[in-house]
Amino acid sequence: MNSRWPYYTPLIILGILAFYFAAGLGQNPAKVKSVLINKKVPEFLLPPIEGSLRGFSNSDLKNKVVLVNIFGSWCVSCRIEHPFLMQLKEKKSIPIYGIDWREPDSTAGPKWLEKHGNPYTRIGDDPKSLGAIAFGVVGAPETFIIDKNGIIRFKHTGPITKKNWNKTFKPILEELREK
Amino acid sequence: MIVEIGHFSLVLALFIAGLQGTLPIIGAHQNNHSLMAVATPAAIIQFILILGSFIALTYAFLVSDFSVINVASNSHTEKPTLYKISGVWGNHEGSMLLFALIIAGYGAAIAVFGKNLRPTLKVRILGVQALIGTGILAFILLTSNPFLRLTPAPVNGKGLNPLLQDPGLAFHPPLLYLGYVGLSLTFSFAVAALIEGRVDAAWARWVRPWTLAAWGFLTGGIVLGSWWAYYELGWGGWWFWDPVENASFMPWLAATALLHSAIVSEKRDGLKAWTIFLAIIAFGLSLLGTFLVRSGVITSVHAFASDPTRGVFILLLLIVTIGGAFILFAWRGPTLKGAGLFQPVSREGGLVINNFLLTVAAASILLGTLYPLFIDVLKLGKVSVGAPYFESVFVPMMIPMIAIMGLAPLLKWKRGDFKTAIEKLKFAIALSVIGGLFVWILIDRASAFTSLGMTISLWLLTATLTELAGRIKLFRSSLRESINQLFRQTRASWGMTLAHAGLAIAIAGITASSSWKVESIQIMKFGDQVNVAGYNYTLKHVREIQGPNYKALRGTFIVNKGDDINWVLEPEKRFYTDPVMTTTEAAIRPTFLGDLYAVVGDRDEKSGGYITRIYFNPLVPWMWTGAIIMVLGAGISLTDRRHRVGAPSSNKIPAPGIPAE
Numbered sequence: 115m116n117s118r119w120p121y122y123t124p125l126i127i128l129g130i131l132a133f134y135f136a137a138g139l140g141q142n143p144a145k146v147k148s149v150l151i152n153k154k155v156p157e158f159l160l161p162p163i164e165g166s167l168r169g170f171s172n173s174d175l176k177n178k179v180v181l182v183n184i185f186g187s188w189c190v191s192c193r194i195e196h197p198f199l200m201q202l203k204e205k206k207s208i209p210i211y212g213i214d215w216r217e218p219d220s221t222a223g224p225k226w227l228e229k230h231g232n233p234y235t236r237i238g239d240d241p242k243s244l245g246a247i248a249f250g251v252v253g254a255p256e257t258f259i260i261d262k263n264g265i266i267r268f269k270h271t272g273p274i275t276k277k278n279w280n281k282t283f284k285p286i287l288e289e290l291r292e293k
Numbered sequence: 294m295i296v297e298i299g300h301f302s303l304v305l306a307l308f309i310a311g312l313q314g315t316l317p318i319i320g321a322h323q324n325n326h327s328l329m330a331v332a333t334p335a336a337i338i339q340f341i342l343i344l345g346s347f348i349a350l351t352y353a354f355l356v357s358d359f360s361v362i363n364v365a366s367n368s369h370t371e372k373p374t375l376y377k378i379s380g381v382w383g384n385h386e387g388s389m390l391l392f393a394l395i396i397a398g399y400g401a402a403i404a405v406f407g408k409n410l411r412p413t414l415k416v417r418i419l420g421v422q423a424l425i426g427t428g429i430l431a432f433i434l435l436t437s438n439p440f441l442r443l444t445p446a447p448v449n450g451k452g453l454n455p456l457l458q459d460p461g462l463a464f465h466p467p468l469l470y471l472g473y474v475g476l477s478l479t480f481s482f483a484v485a486a487l488i489e490g491r492v493d494a495a496w497a498r499w500v501r502p503w504t505l506a507a508w509g510f511l512t513g514g515i516v517l518g519s520w521w522a523y524y525e526l527g528w529g530g531w532w533f534w535d536p537v538e539n540a541s542f543m544p545w546l547a548a549t550a551l552l553h554s555a556i557v558s559e560k561r562d563g564l565k566a567w568t569i570f571l572a573i574i575a576f577g578l579s580l581l582g583t584f585l586v587r588s589g590v591i592t593s594v595h596a597f598a599s600d601p602t603r604g605v606f607i608l609l610l611l612i613v614t615i616g617g618a619f620i621l622f623a624w625r626g627p628t629l630k631g632a633g634l635f636q637p638v639s640r641e642g643g644l645v646i647n648n649f650l651l652t653v654a655a656a657s658i659l660l661g662t663l664y665p666l667f668i669d670v671l672k673l674g675k676v677s678v679g680a681p682y683f684e685s686v687f688v689p690m691m692i693p694m695i696a697i698m699g700l701a702p703l704l705k706w707k708r709g710d711f712k713t714a715i716e717k718l719k720f721a722i723a724l725s726v727i728g729g730l731f732v733w734i735l736i737d738r739a740s741a742f743t744s745l746g747m748t749i750s751l752w753l754l755t756a757t758l759t760e761l762a763g764r765i766k767l768f769r770s771s772l773r774e775s776i777n778q779l780f781r782q783t784r785a786s787w788g789m790t791l792a793h794a795g796l797a798i799a800i801a802g803i804t805a806s807s808s809w810k811v812e813s814i815q816i817m818k819f820g821d822q823v824n825v826a827g828y829n830y831t832l833k834h835v836r837e838i839q840g841p842n843y844k845a846l847r848g849t850f851i852v853n854k855g856d857d858i859n860w861v862l863e864p865e866k867r868f869y870t871d872p873v874m875t876t877t878e879a880a881i882r883p884t885f886l887g888d889l890y891a892v893v894g895d896r897d898e899k900s901g902g903y904i905t906r907i908y909f910n911p912l913v914p915w916m917w918t919g920a921i922i923m924v925l926g927a928g929i930s931l932t933d934r935r936h937r938v939g940a941p942s943s944n945k946i947p948a949p950g951i952p953a954e
Contacts (some may be wrong), residue, residue, distance in 0.1 A: 124623075125620060134663065135611075138666045188873050254455045
């Protein structure tokens with residue numbers, strides 16, 4: 115009886131959806147996606163943090179592949195990430211630019227960096243989220259890879275660890291440097 | 294100790310649910326009455342055990358027992374009591390426990406109130422309900438146990454996300470779950486009927502009130518969430534087509550369709566397979582929502598911390614539950630032949646078209662929500678689907694639906710007369726067309742779309758009232774007779790009238806607020822004035838205040854219009870420390886024509902002023918009022934006498950002209 119087939123369609127559709135869900139589970143949702151990926155860094159200009167002379171603006175992001183890292187002394191995950199950033203600095207593997215996001219007062223950021231070390235080439239003070247908004251940041255820490263032309267190539271949410279550095283950051287950086 | 298008792302009783306509940314999910318179904322199959330007799334007491338005991346477990350967790354939150362991981366990560370001693378309680382379900386583990394509690398609660402309700410149900414059907418419903426419960430309880434105990442201990446216990450907890458510390462949001466999840474999980478019961482009804490191979494009017498009569506209850510809760514839950522977004526996110530938006538919002542909207546659409554197709558199944562013995570199908574997908578979409586929120590396959594502002602293990606488990610649960618039901622459906626569905634034949638132009642015809650439109654709308658929202666996932670899995674890049682897609686797909690489907698919604702209640706069952714119905718509605722047609730033209734010509738900034746929105750809103754309202762007027766014989770008999778008739782209308786028919794009229798009012802609010810919103814963002818110093826939509830706002834001062842667990846900047850605006858109006862609006866910007874977060878609390882003053890809406894932002898260092906955002910959101914109060922009227926309609930319909938007296942077993946077809954409710 116061919117009138118039976120409509121009764122099978124829900125099962126078939128569920129099967130197809132289940133396939134996608136199962137496949138989707140294997141993917142890293144944190145990798146998804148900033149609307150800014152493959153776009154030029156938006157314009158921003160941040161003042162220096164206390165005790166430093168130079169701030170950080172979009173014009174600093176030229177002619178080299180760099181990381182832009184959003185952090186804050188109040189952020190626990192940033193503290194977890196910090197030693198790894200220090201390692202990157204010691205190995206001179208890549209310049210890191212920092213955006214010091216929403217400090218409770220102007221001395222908190224500098225104090226924190228004094229205590230734990232400063233891995234950043236330049237730091238912009240961002241108490242009013244101007245830089246964070248430009249980068250579409252949802253939380254700290256977040257890290258962006260910017261290529262030689264000042265284009266955002268990758269966004270990582272959460273702390274950078276040795277594992278995700280080797281797995282995701284390294285291949286992207288190598289590819290960008292070869293270009 | 295109390296925490297351990299809670300943990301233990303949850304394990305026991307899993308065991309009982311396992312028994313309840315198997316023995317009665319076997320018993321019903323073998324006609325073994327002692328096995329069938331397990332169902333009712335098991336359902337009640339299972340509910341009591343989960344309730345005990347839930348109370349134990351609530352206790353741990355109330356006394357701030359930070360040796361429990363869940364409490365330590367989501368509570369804080371300085372949190373107000375209301376938010377200590379709402380913290381129980383403000384996290385993944387606790388919310389799943391609430392989910393399990395409500396599943397068992399609905400089961401227990403059937404066990405207690407389902408005396409008139411056919412015994413085999415009743416125990417099968419309880420069995421299926423317990424199988425769902427078993428899945429959820431196993432999920433909690435294996436992947437998301439809220440009773441795990443933490444050593445050493447911290448001095449204080451991490452606190453609840455401040456955005457969730459809000460009265461609106463405290464009750465949003467329980468309502469939403471009562472809705473989602475209510476659909477688990479209609480699902481159990483559908484699967485039990487498929488196992489029995491029998492769908493009759495008595496079955497449909499039982500399904501309808503439970504669907505209605507679930508629909509009412511779901512509507513309330515969605516509206517509460519939307520209202521929260523409106524005043525808490527601080528820019529006057531109330532719907533974002535976020536995946537998680539869609540996840541609650543899709544089951545709502547399916548439940549709305551189910552509500553109406555069950556009427557045809559009850560009154561006309563038709564659309565049986567379709568009603569069963571809707572009952573399955575309505576719960577399927579609820580589970581899908583749970584999966585989307587908790588597995589992290591889709592990014593959303595609402596998503597809980599994602600955990601692939603949990604995702605795998607919920608996906609399996611989804612596949613087994615819904616796949617199993619669909620297999621039964623493929624097997625039994627073709628045998629469910631309806632008796633009620635009908636002409637295309639008839640009340641059934643109208644209900645079928647609208648069912649179709651609602652289902653297609655739900656499907657296109659599903660497609661839009663999952664599209665980023667499809668593209669991602671197929672390695673075609675990353676995309677996001679936003680409001681433009683949903684609006685351009687959803688809105689055009691709603692326009693014919695509303696047109697039919699006004700018309701169908703005036704058609705007769707089986708074979709309606711289009712001409713007579715239009716004749717009755719000529720007043721409604723004229724009024725809505727004139728109203729639409731009026732909006733287009735006389736009001737600034739009215740697009741064709743705005744006037745169309747106003748036209749369909751007016752059409753639905755006037756057509757609904759015309760139908761009511763016809764029923765009470767207004768203008769066709771004496772006024773006194775009409776008023777008598779008005780009081781003699783069944784509560785179920787009041788339910789329909791209110792729900793449809795409420796939707797009409799809400800549509801006016803939605804149309805106006807998306808067309809005529811006025812917004813003004815500026816830096817204001819103390820004493821500065823700004824005029825928004827005819828109201829004059831003066832920033833008097835901004836002061837620092839101390840809340841129970843936050844500090845806040847409170848701005849004070851004096852609002853003037855003419856001599857009569859002299860209001861004070863006090864928006865806040867709150868700074869929480871546990872966890873660190875800033876929230877905005879908009880100050881809203883509703884008026885008949887719209888909300889005055891003010892937000893105070895950061896201090897501008899250069900000028901010394903404050904950034905302020907002031908909106909006029911036209912007819913937004915109509916939207917909330919309309920939604921409340923809809924929920925009220927569901928509530929009134931539920932108190933209909935019919936639902937309380939025993940359902941007659943005869944398959945009587947009512948006289949034509951009785952309204953669908």
